[in-house]
Amino acid sequence: MSLLRVRDVTMRFGGLTANDHVSFDVEAGAIHAVIGPNGAGKTTLFNIISGFLAPTEGDVLFDGRSVVGLAQHAVASLGLVRTYQLVQLFKDLTVAENVRVGFHRVTRGGIGAALLRPAWARAQEREVTDKTAELLEFVGLSAQADSKADALPYGQQRLLEVARALAASPKLLLLDEPAAGLNVQETANLADTIERVNARGVTVLLVEHDMSLVMRVARRISVLDFGRKIAEGTPEEIKTNPEVLAAYLGGTEAAA
């Protein structure tokens, strides 16, 4: 069953076509990667899927319903949650507080609940505290719970972003270049985490340049080049696809 259907999506910025009639499906339960050279349109596509941009043409169906035109928080509340290409943590909050922020959309509350602290609000707070601890354990950051997010090494900040995204109980998690800036060890650790997230029943769609990560975790890969989808298949098929090799060799980076 397809959890996400991207249908003929085109995005034009003035004269530039960032996405050109892109279609693909993400199967429920999959780890699916979108790859392509710099400027191929990967982040633009994520911006459209997550409701940050409305496409010029085309449609995005999540769980069978169109999410085009919905605000980002509305898309997130359906279970489609993303992280960003550049780390976006609250630097002055602690690691645990950053995860608590992720629960925001699934908890009720407001100023009244904070001041009067009715029984349900206290119960909910305890639940958030427990789940926060569980998520920090899951990504291996329990010992850093009370550190400022800013004080974490970059690799751990990436894991914290994953924990915060999981707090929103996603059905589909979009990761935009989660391994950017990570060393080999941190990348391997991230790959483990992505596989464990997937094993919890979360479908994963990731954009990534690090081919060691993509080839290890992705079961299916869609390739963009100059906004167009030029190939799709298993890691084995993509590795040997002549058009994909040409796109990478012709670009500014090698398919390392």
Ligand SMILES: Nc1ncnc2c1ncn2[C@@H]1O[C@H](COP(=O)(O)OP(=O)(O)OP(=O)(O)O)[C@@H](O)[C@H]1O
């Ligand atoms: N808001 C915007 N306005 C105008 N042009 C944009 C905008 N966003 C992206 N673009 C252009 O669209 C093209 C695709 O950009 P995008 O960021 O989607 O690429 P990408 O595949 O994510 O690249 P990278 O691998 O470097 O992150 C680029 O030429 C970019 O300059």
Ligand SMILES: [Mg+2]
């Ligand atoms: Mg990008």
